[in-house]
Amino acid sequence: MVYGKPARECTAPQIQEEVWTQLKQHLNAGGATTLDDTNLLSWFLDPDIEFPNPGTAANAEPLLINTAGSLQYRPEAQVELENLFLASDYVRTYTDIACMEAANEAARRAVNCVLAASGSTASPAQLWPLEEPAFLKPLQEVDRIRFGLGLPHHLEST
Numbered sequence: 001m002v003y004g005k006p007a008r009e010c011t012a013p014q015i016q017e018e019v020w021t022q023l024k025q026h027l028n029a030g031g032a033t034t035l036d037d038t039n040l041l042s043w044f045l046d047p048d049i050e051f052p053n054p055g056t057a058a059n060a061e062p063l064l065i066n067t068a069g070s071l072q073y074r075p076e077a078q079v080e081l082e083n084l085f086l087a088s089d090y091v092r093t094y095t096d097i098a099c100m101e102a103a104n105e106a107a108r109r110a111v112n113c114v115l116a117a118s119g120s121t122a123s124p125a126q127l128w129p130l131e132e133p134a135f136l137k138p139l140q141e142v143d144r145i146r147f148g149l150g151l152p153h154h155l156e157s158t
């Protein structure tokens with residue numbers, strides 16, 4: 001939006017400026033000024049974003065994939081401290097895998113906790129169970145049977 005190039009080709013300050021500009025454009029839609037430069041007190045770029053020189057920025061963040069049966073160990077958005085709410089992909093949600101959808105759902109759950117804790121009368125954010133497309137069911141059943149038999153994924157078996 002500002003520099004006309006992908007994030008991996010930007011410097012850290014350029015990434016900050018791109019993200020901030022996008023946030024302002026989305027949040028200030030319809031003529032309202034919800035966010036302006038006085039709101040930016042500081043910023044932080046994950047140190048896993050590395051800047052080889054020369055070359056483009058690389059993301060060294062390892063990809064977390066939840067393991068089967070681990071949902072029970074994930075915390076709720078509402079924890080035991082009355083003024084602390086969690087909004088992150090590791091929160092227990094309908095979306096049983098760490099991904100953008102889970103992070104989004106966790107954020108909606110945290111917003112609802114804030115609304116409840118502050119006595120707000122605003123409508124709560126919607127929550128809905130994850131729906132998996134029905135056409136994937138037969139393929140999942142094949143996976144389940146092969147896994148139970150100790151066989152590799154069918155694309156790896158040849």
Ligand SMILES: Cc1cc2nc3c(=O)[nH]c(=O)nc-3n(C[C@H](O)[C@H](O)[C@H](O)COP(=O)(O)OP(=O)(O)OC[C@H]3O[C@@H](n4cnc5c(N)ncnc54)[C@H](O)[C@@H]3O)c2cc1C
Binds near residue numbers: 059061064090103
């Ligand atoms: C390599 C990789 C590939 C992925 N591919 C996909 C995909 O294809 N589809 C998908 O849906 N999901 C994918 N994911 C998962 C998805 O990116 C995450 O689930 C999602 O971004 C988590 O959102 P979040 O808000 O919980 O956390 P994050 O996006 O990690 O946000 C946390 C933020 O907090 C900042 N932060 C940390 N400490 C501090 C501090 N002390 N002060 C200030 N800020 C701090 C971090 O810099 C970060 O910006 C992938 C993840 C990785 C790592």
